[in-house]
Amino acid sequence: MRNTKSTLFVITLTVIFFMLISNVTNILTHKDSYTVADQTREKQFSPRRALPQITDSNDNLIWFLQISDIHISMFREKSRVTEFSEFCQITLDVIKPTVVLATGDLTDATDSDNIGSHQNKGDWEFYKQVLKEANVLNKTIWLDIRGNHDTFNVISLESPQNFFTNYSIQGKENPRSYLYQIEKNGILYSFLGVDACLKSGPRRPFNFVGLLYNQEIDEIKLLIEKVKESKSEHTIWFGHFPTSCVLSQSDGIRSLLGSLKQGTVYVCGHLHTLVSNMYTLQNDGFLELELGDWKNNRRYRLMAIDHGFISFTDVGHREWPVVLITNPKDALFVIPEKENLESIANSTHIRVLVFSVSKITEVQVNIDETGWLTCIHKNGPLYVLEWDPSIYGRGLHHIKVFVKDESNREKIISQPFSLDGARPSFKLLSRIALMGNFSLIFQGAFYVFLVLLVLPVISYRFIHKLVIQGKLRKPVMRKGFFRTWIRKMWILSSIDRLFWPIVLYPIYLSFGPWSIGYIIEDYIGVVFPWGIFVNGSFLPGSFTYVYGTLHLLILQLQVFNLANAVDSRFRYHIVKADLKKSFWGNMKLTLPFAMLMILQIILAYLFWLIYGTVTFLLGPLNTWSVIFTGVLWHLALTLPVKCIREATLVWQVESGMLHQTDDIVN
Template sequence: MGVPRVAVLLFIVFIAISSLFARFQDLVYVKNYDNFVNTLKQRGIANSNVLIPDGKLHHLMWFLQISDLHISLFQDSGRITDFKQFCTETVSTVQPAVVLVTGDLTHAINPGTIGSQEYKEEWKIYSQIIHESGVFGKTKWLDIRGNHDNFNVISVDSESNYFRNFSAQGQFHPRSYNFTLKHDTERYTFIGLDACLDPGPKRPFNFVGRLTEVGYKALEEMKKKRVKVIISSFGFTTIWRMRNAHHKISHFQVVGTANWESGPYLCGHLHTLLGLVPSMYTLHSTGSLELELSDWKLNRRYRVAAVDHGMFSFIDLKHGQWPVVLVTNPKHALYTMPSIEPLKIIRKSSHIRILIFSPYPIVSAQAQVNKGDWQNLTLSEGPLYILPWKPENYLKDIHSIDVYVKDNKNQEARVNHLFSLDGSRPSFSLLGRAVLMGHISIGQTIFGIFLTLSVVPLCMLKFLQIWKKGSIGKKLLKDNCCKRFVFKLYLLVYVDQLFWPLITMGIYSGVGPWFLGEIIDGYVGVCFVWGIFVEGVFLPGATTFYVGSLYLLTFYMPYTLLLSNCLYRHYLNVRNGGAEPCTFWNYMSRHLCMIIVIIWQSVVAVGYAMAYGVMAFFLGMLNTGSVVLAVVLWRLAITLPDSSFSKFNKLIKDHVLIPNNETDPDN
């Protein structure tokens, strides 16, 4: 009866993992918009009053986005000098209507990269650059907070919330706000979404955002006041990394309401995930894009975006890369928003429209369609270059436009631009979509799976051991490669002095408080895997689930296996009359891995002390407590008296678990 129950356990774990992958598949699925023309007709967009793109510089607005500046007193002064150049040369050359600065304006991390706090000097540097560069006279500067701008900040009214005094918008809009730009005959609304935690803990548990019900209602009020043109929402935290304070608030509602007045959500925050995902773009079920911009901190990236006759286009660039080339008509096929944009006007347009920027005169600008003949682009006005075309020749499938531009400093730019007029689109990067749309519940599921794998097998062995009174040996432990591994766990669960504290340690990680400490300087809070309580406020967990998974994966699981191995070796030594020589090198070879695991967990415990104060170390029930308990159980496992095994030997005497002539199978 033991084997079927183990099979049932494995089946349950398999179902849980399958559910996780099903959730993943659902998240990364993109709806097919093959019938987008009919959709546009139903929305009344394809009518005679809609303006058609031609060869003139009108109904075209462009802007810049920059994110994750991380201005620091202690790291990489090049971020500051390059940012000065961006504010002077880049802004002056592009002449954007708006500059969006989407969070993490400062670094706010102590030397040593563990502790965190807001440094007024970093904010002064940021403020000095944007004022002395003269950007306020060239454009509208819209900045907003990121999580680094909110480290160790008890409230938006706190003196340590330097965003209020040293940013462009903080003194007028301490949190979310909107700005409406009048350009030509259109009005463009930019909604800045501040989803910073309030209060703002110190790192590492200040990574996700939180959209409160009050914040959501304010966002809805902003949307009601907008005029009927494309709206660009911008913020720091990606949509799926916003925790909601009210279950009625949908994550998708942050992006838009699936009507043609909504637009893309522009954000930062995730950098490039250590270079693994350089581009993170996705299309939500609302029909709106979410476009994460790589960081300025290490990669010096920024974005040029434009709205041309109601169609949104963008290109992400590295600082100092000239010339800049952005094709605005026809729009790139991958980034179309068929339920939002008037895409049918592309079919009626008379010219290919391309924005070209460079601080130096352009000496050559050419384009070719579908690898045809190169044709010279004509300068229309300002940065707009045009080329007459006949869209009726490209009504089906995906086509390409290649653009080549050269300035008089011999700087060159080559762009390959894909477009379609029938709704065909390339595929988004699967990894990029997965990262952007990875719901917080995935972290909960991963933690739940690891916790299940950590404690359930041991509990099952204990249950079967008690129920079958030793006969499990014949049913589970055959003469194969798994024999010794299972026997070690079987022996471990038999010793109650080890089993019950070990199981309690694992279960505690999912239910008990991890530590008490200064979550914010001067404010003591308590941290659980499912959230943090500080100053009477509950901050839902998110990063904590991944940290909990790391705890189980790097400490609890290895420690369990190593503890069972220590006990097994001690058992063999007892059975063989203490024949194993007790030398230093013998001891180290058998216990080195255990020492490494305990040292690792000790380093983690010290890290919590550096982040949240000495209290977090001495009252670190999970981290420091695990180290203490690990040492105690380890010592107990290798010093159990011989009498502790007598009943065990009697229990298994009728079952061939270890050959009588085995001394030490590992030697």
């Protein structure tokens, strides 16, 4: 039996290993912690036209803002809207950004009970009203794009439920991916929005991962050609979904984003604060920066392109002053293939952007704790300090900036910099969240849980048959917790009326269908683990696997409860051990099953509230699983003696204790 347990353990680990190997290899082989030697620097930095020397000039400088996952709702947290209004009025007036990127989930699209999900006209009216009252179009260029919440229960772009078209700034002219270009100080900047929302947006929970259709990829490639033809010097990609949450029918989104030499960064949202500071440098040569949400955390991002170098800082609403060091750039975020550190090494001034609602009274700089030096105010938010970069030619150094305004608000920020390519490493969790593949992970988790549910039961059954046939010696085990559970699972697997449903039902769930009904209001759809068919469209499965994994986990726990019940029935038939079980004994047997059954009923009920009666009735995954486990529980508690007779060929009871025996019980 030890060998059998070891074999099962090894098989499980092997499955998990191969599920993750591609993601782990991609992440761990990424070069983000290295030093670029002088002789190899030309290989690391791609050739580009010589930029003007970084001095104290206001030329070659642009700054802009990003806000994401606003989740405006007419039903909850009114401060979400009022503080968004403050952002559009006070923050924009102070920072005066050239562009604001609103990267999706503009509205919440949930019902008052927070269960149902569809487009609420009131949410969109709030969004439009705030922008209008703040007069944002006369302050800045507002580039908004859809998120998954903005497509809940939207069958198509032409649907009357697609309020993004009429209530957003860009929706009417740019309903999906689009390009916006501006020229400043003789330099052309491109902002390229990527809409990866599903063409047909189902209600929750099956609208989490984005998809780039072939048609959309072709449209984006045309936009890329426009950028190249226009000779734009800088391109900022923006969208709602991180690349780890986007499927594509042909070209992968990362190779698409990396194909544009002028494209330095992709900014997005969606994951809120799943992991703090979700930033990474993708293998395709661009920075990916996920922004924490406005919904609960009131975050926004200040970004700047200063003499070809892109810098950013994520700040909270009402946190003043806002400070951004643009030269020397943070070493962590240098893009080796697109930014040349020689420009920093040849620069004459440290450059800092400072904003506050009160007048700035003091800006000081400290490098490597060598003392504070006062910066000079140039124009607008720019403060500069003359420096000698040759002093810092080797390794990592640290620069601090202290800022104070008339209202005695103070801010100190610090960041590393280097002139030779030395850099710190991105956080591992951030890299996993952005460089992995959520769809692959969800799918892998589902099939791992499926194997863990089915394989042990089949293995016990197979070994049991070999023992009964005399082809394998009866296992000998020491007494203990594992022996007890092996015995219970063994006995369960030997009973036909329980074994076959336990094995066949999970296998059925691996290919479906799971449910049939109104996945989108007024449109019948069919849910499979590997995707959803609705209105003639196929939506590849992703979060469906998460939902299925939850049900497999519950089913696994119910199998353990069934094993307990079968063991109790086994004792009853062999030694009449449970004829007068105490109240606590009955509770110990029944309560775990009842709690899980209640959870299954709740999940089925929620599914009914979200998708309606038809989907509830035609739901093998939700509604039928309740019936399925209820029937199996009844069968386990009422097993006749003939059903457990074969198990007694391996297990028998003496003095009320079960043990393995070589005797045959007739």
